[in-house]
Amino acid sequence: MKITQVATIIVTWNKIQQICLLLEDLKKLELKNINLDIYVIDNASTDGTQTYIEKYYSEQVKVLQTGNNLGGSGGFSYGLQFVSKLDYDYIWLLDDDVRLDSLALVALINTLQNYQEVGVVGSQIRKLQNPNTIQEIGSFVNYKKAHLKINFGNQVNISTAEILQGKPYVNVDICAAASLLIRCKIVQQIGVFEDYFLHFDDVEWCLRIKKAGWVIAVNPHSIVWHDSPDFKSRPWINYYDERNLCYCWQKHRPELLLKRVLVSVPRLVYYAATGRYFLAEISIAGFQDFINGIQGKMLRKINYTEYALEEIIHESAKVFVQSTIYQDEFQSQNLKKIEVDKKVTFWTLPNKFSRIWFWIIAWFCKPIDIAIVTYQHPTLDVINLAKRVYYFTGNGYVPVVINPLVLTKAVIKTSNQMWQIYWQIRKLKLSSMPKIMPIPLSPLVSIIICTSDRPNYLEKALQSLELIRYQNFEVIVIDASSTNQTSEIVNKLSSQNNLQINFLQVEQKNISYSRNMGIKLAAGSIVAFLDDDAIPPAEWIEKLLDIYALHGEKCAAVGGTVRDLTRPGYPLQFQRGITNIFSETIAIRSTDSTNYNQANGLWFNGLMGTNCSFRKDILEKINGYDEFFDYFLDETDVCLRLIQAGYEVHYADVVIDHYPQPSHNRIDQKHLTCWYSLAKNTTYFAIKHGLTRGLFPIFVTRLFLLITYRCWLRIIRLKFTHHIPNSILIKYIQQTIEGIRIGWKSGMKLHQVN
Helix, strand or coil: CCCCCEEEEECCCCCHHHHHHHHHHHCCCCCCCCCEEEEEEEEECCCCHHHHHHHHHHCCEEEECCCCCCCCHHHHHHHHHHHHHCCEEEEEEEEEEEEECHHHHHHHHHHHCCCCEEEEEEEEEEEEEECCEEEECCEECCCCCCCEECCCCECCCCCCCHHHHCCCCCCCCCCCEEEEEEEEEEHHHCCCCCCCCCCCCHHHHHHHHHCCCCEEEEEEEEEECCCHHHHHHCCCCHHHHHHHHHHHHHHHHHHHHHHHHHHHHHHHHHHHCCCCHHHHHHHHHHHHHHHCCCCCCCCCCCCCEECCCHHCCCCCEEEEEEECCCCHHHHHHHHHHHHHHCCEECCHHHHHHHHHHHHHHHHHCCCEEEEECCCCCCCCCCCCCCCEEECCCCCEEEEECHHHHHHHHHHHHHHHHHCCCCCHHCCCCHHHHCCCCCCCCCEEEEEEEEEEECCCHHHHHHHCCCCCCCCCCEEEEECCCCHHHHHHHHHHHHCCCCCCCCEEECCCCCCCHHHHHHHHHCCEEEEECCCCCCCCCCCCHHHHHHHHHHHHEEEEEEEEEEECCCCCCEEECCCCCCEEECCCEECCCCCCCCCCCCCCCCCCCCCCCEEEEHHHHHHHHCCCCCCCCCCCCHHHHHHHHHHCCCCCEEEEECCCCCCCCCEEEECCCCCCCCCCCCHHHHHHHHHHHHHHCCCCHHHHHHHHHHHHHHHHHHHHHHHHHCCCCHHHHHHHHHHHHHHHHHHHHHHHHHHHHC
């Protein structure tokens, strides 16, 4: 009998105890005719997770280290990207805080083997703290609340037969990634998770899979126990819930997007009216970041402070503590210790009749010193009776002010913010959002090299491509040379090596024109550009594709780092650079720098042409490169237009070695001969993208200063560094002035047309 090949992916971050319990459960699984390989994706845990697993579980488990906390979304995508390239039938996603029944995997495999229409099957998930209570058996889109409707949620002691009602499986819209088995070929077909960081990533994924024609199922015979949301909810999670749900509805159920905002208004106003504006503010931040196109890990700082119990109770006091507020024994013991040490008196809630008198008295004298209530479902009767009120978040205690004036201001502020969000989202052009399927995990990549009279260096670049590990690529050479040497080199390499090279000779020495011609010739869904004087590493294409898979459909471009190997110390030329709408550039930033993918932003992610790639279909949507940019700012303009069209530009941690060589644009790296193009393109770019973004006098002043720095000062410097004759310097200055004139004229024509 054939052995079923299964890989399980577990994403973890600082949960060494839970994941070790899960690994022990995996050892006890029924695995007849099943080969199970275990992959733990460690999101840079600081509790020694990787070291411990490699020491005690090295024979059964492979740890994949991401090097950063990518969240559940990024961690699962990292694992899926790795595992889906290997020879597995199925991939099993597991949360690190689940416990498994011994038949959990067998039941899932049986469903996929017996029912070919099913693409994904999930488990019956029960609450770990209440083992007979169902957390969920899949879920459905709730059109009334623009949220999810949990299937069989909180039902107790219900049998599998009652759940199935004579059917082989439960047909649902979504099953949670806490325990989910998927066919490997589907991952290759539809890609990996969107970059949500956490929450609703599995919802979007299941809806995407369902749209591709597969059934999403749950087999209740497969049982897992999961840490209940009741015991691990935190206020900041609301940010991800609101933001990611908006992204999900925008993509799959656009009609629910505005409805989600409307149904959230009463809830957030209620939070504000009960002293929990900090909770409303977190949800509002999620809506706002959706509008701004921000995905991934939350970049905002949380605007509330959590205190320890010892900080809020530091003397004898009369204290009310809401019952069942604490989620673990340690917190309860802390309170008992303070009761002994501080001689705290606990106040209990009186009956309803007495409560009325206390409320009247409370307007003159508060009977309680401190009230501690849960932030989720607080006992509201006491918040007016206490001198100080704290909401317990699970991590700490948040102080709030309870008086009519403060609460009224919070309600008004929340209402205004939500209505602003409503109108902003209503203005979004939902119909113009990208409606394309994600690229497959092993797409054909077209590597395009544009060259001009540098055959020897082109030969080295082409030879380096033979070492590329990724196999599914083609090579396109666009030659603007004045001799036949380049074509001879290409013919020689084509006959001697396994490289498949498409060659086209053009007359124009215009980089944008050459790149557009390369895009037209490309058969691949990804086009990757490499300079003829650069050498890529063997993992170049794989690293680029990993980022496309990680960020999903909105990712239109990916590029990497470039270093100069002709200078001492091999300095970086480019790393995660950003550019503003005037073309001022910060070329080198740290690897953890903020992304700038906002359509209306001043700054935006850019790429260097030596190491960049694009989705071909999206390039064609924006009409490719603007051929006015004959040299300089060509890919910068493309990146900005992609972001303005609603897509994203991202970076891969892959370095290309650059050996900058003389060309028709430069004698060396400091002695340029392209001053006309630099001035022309700088002027044109600034007018094209920045003219209408501020006052005209400020625009002209800023452009003048930029050209002074970029052109005139550098020309004058040549007098001292290269001893250029005055006649040549005057010529360069004249070229700059002419470039400004042409760039200004052409840029203004754009605005006249528009």
